[in-house]
Amino acid sequence: MLKQFFLICSGVDLHLIDNCSNGEQNKYVGIGATVFFTALMATIASSYALFTVFDNIFTAIFFGCVWGLLIFNLDRFIVSTIRKKEKFSSEFLQALPRLILAMIIAIVISKPLELKIFEKEINQVLLEEKNQMTLNNKQQIAQQFTPEIEKTQSEINKLKEEINTKENEVNNLYNTYIAEAEGRKGTKRVGKGPVYKEKRKKHDKALADLNSLKEENSKKITQKEEAISTLLNQQKNIETSTQPIINNVDGLMARINALNKLPWLPSFFIFLLFLAIETSPIFSKLISSKGEYDYKFENQESIVKTWIQQQTHQRNILLKTDTDLNDKVYSDIKDEEELYKYKQKIARDLLKLQADTFYKNQQKIL
Structure with missing residues (x-):
């Protein structure tokens, strides 16, 4: 049950991962656990930060849980969208925007906990x-x-x-x-x-x-x-x-300003700790070799991609054929005398009707 939950947290395709080896599954269980506990730390940190704002424990816990779910969703999205490539440089460029986002999240998570850890020192500065x-x-x-x-x-x-x-x-x-x-x-x-x-x-x-x-x-x-x-x-x-x-x-804001007046080194190490926690799922995927799940996932994507390309190609051929047939049909019938006389009669009747209507309108005006 717990293993299944962490696999869900890692963002893998459960149908594909079930057919993989235990070693491959354990790798993604570790990634999912990291994502989950990062979100848990975000919930605790944001709840404390919001408690200093609202001074109400229930409001702080509610919005803290909302923030934790947001961080969980972001981390799960970051990890699940990284694809293994043949070259490490390509993988790193692919993960670079996600690393930047992870750094921002690490800063947001670490700051409230720094406020709690250095609470006594901050109180002295505030006093x-x-x-x-x-x-x-x-x-x-x-x-x-x-x-x-x-x-x-x-x-x-x-x-x-x-x-x-x-x-x-x-x-x-x-x-x-x-x-x-x-x-x-x-x-x-x-x-x-x-x-x-x-x-x-x-x-x-x-x-x-x-x-x-x-x-x-x-x-x-x-x-x-x-x-x-x-x-x-x-x-x-x-x-x-x-x-x-x-x-x-x-x-x-007052506590953050007071924190900035304290020595920066302890805060910096706490930030590094959360940065390591936040980026660990990304780096674990970057440094790990291309595994069984990656090959299966790549194969599934290739199947879908090929099928879509086939469907698109067939629709293009169908459209071109239908267009050619319509052009040929209209080209063949445009010179028929019977069709010409029929359209001439309709046009004559339409002109008569327009003339009669104009005449009646002028009579009403006069």
Whole structure:
């Protein structure tokens, strides 16, 4: 049963191979087994690759099986269409397009398995990329809010500077009238004379202005600090809302790009392994000698080809004979007087009928 299944996988004519020796049958059983297991590996590889895309195991398995059947059909077609020739160069030229197709299939099959084999290393690369993307995202978002925040903070600093300047002015006036009272500066008379009172009055007015300025600027500072807090909250909300997009950068293309950043040699050897598996049925047919099955198959093709050529030749002769007979028949009857008079009468009746019809149509129009 298993032998019969692998023979079907190899694409041989079962009626011909049944009459061949066991050695010939075993050769094609090996080719069929290679075709089957290559398709099986393609199914596994594509299922994993599609799972990274759809994130659904049933969908991935379904489309993976479809892909595996496609690869199975292609491999079976490639192997079954290679014909043994008398010269190896002719066989190789015949198999060259199929080898190119096998290389493409090997690349498609090996890539998903590479993703699975190097999954931990790929996850590390993806983590580093996501961290960098997070930093870049925060930087880009900050560029949208930083100018407005810095402008508002500058206005706050300016308001605080106004208060500090006014405080320094009030402190200087305080020191001035205290020094006047102590006789250290100004009139240098101890006591609270007219000059002292004048300087004290000037200080009290500046102090009142300072209190008014503090109250007014404090309100403005509070408003601007609230504006900065609002901008910072908006910035934080945008960062939070965009972070899931970065976290989801874990699809097939992202993993392939991450794989390409790893050392190429391990991936290359895995590709060579699948290339050897994929091309092994082709090379097995190329390097094997022309066997019993090949001769029988060639003989069957020759029988069919000869029969078709005979049928085509007979049809061509029949067509030529029939054409010659028709030409001779029409040539013999074209000069008969009776046929001429008959066709003349028909033509005369037809012309009369056309004239009568034209006359009736003209009457209706007028």
